Amino acid sequence: MTSKQNSTHPDPTGQLTTLRERIDNIDAALIYMLAERFRCTNDVGKLKAAFQLPACDPTREKEQLTRLHALAKDSGLDVTFTEKFFAFLVGHVIANHEAIAAEHSPESDS
Numbered sequence: 503m504t505s506k507q508n509s510t511h512p513d514p515t516g517q518l519t520t521l522r523e524r525i526d527n528i529d530a531a532l533i534y535m536l537a538e539r540f541r542c543t544n545d546v547g548k549l550k551a552a553f554q555l556p557a558c559d560p561t562r563e564k565e566q567l568t569r570l571h572a573l574a575k576d577s578g579l580d581v582t583f584t585e586k587f588f589a590f591l592v593g594h595v596i597a598n599h600e601a602i603a604a605e606h607s608p609e610s611d612s
């Protein structure tokens with residue numbers, strides 16, 4: 503025990519460090535998973551651009567949301583957070599699809 507730590511004033515430092523190590527590992531996994539998801543959606547963006555399909559597919563998004571709701575409930579993740587996170591993510595994907603389509607468009611210089 504340190505001078506500041508005793509049974510009335512326990513020191514949370516060790517526990518906090520352990521929890522933060524877990525958080526860092528989870529953040530790393532999330533970043534790698536998101537990078538992989540964006541690699542996949544970029545391929546979707548190229549396919550959509552090549553076949554002149556719309557960037558946004560509301561029917562697919564509805565199906566995804568239904569599935570994500572069930573997963574959120576099952577796992578204990580906040581459903582509102584899940585919806586907001588999905589909307590944020592898909593918003594970026596659609597912007598990327600539009601950028602890819604603009605590059606592929608006949609009016610594009612390149």
Ligand SMILES: O=C(O)C(=O)C[C@]1(C(=O)O)C=C[C@@H](O)C=C1
Pocket residue numbers: 543546547557558559560562563566591592595596599
């Ligand atoms: O599945 C597609 O069609 C995609 O473009 C991918 C994706 C997604 O990020 O999951 C993005 C936009 C669409 O509106 C639906 C889903």
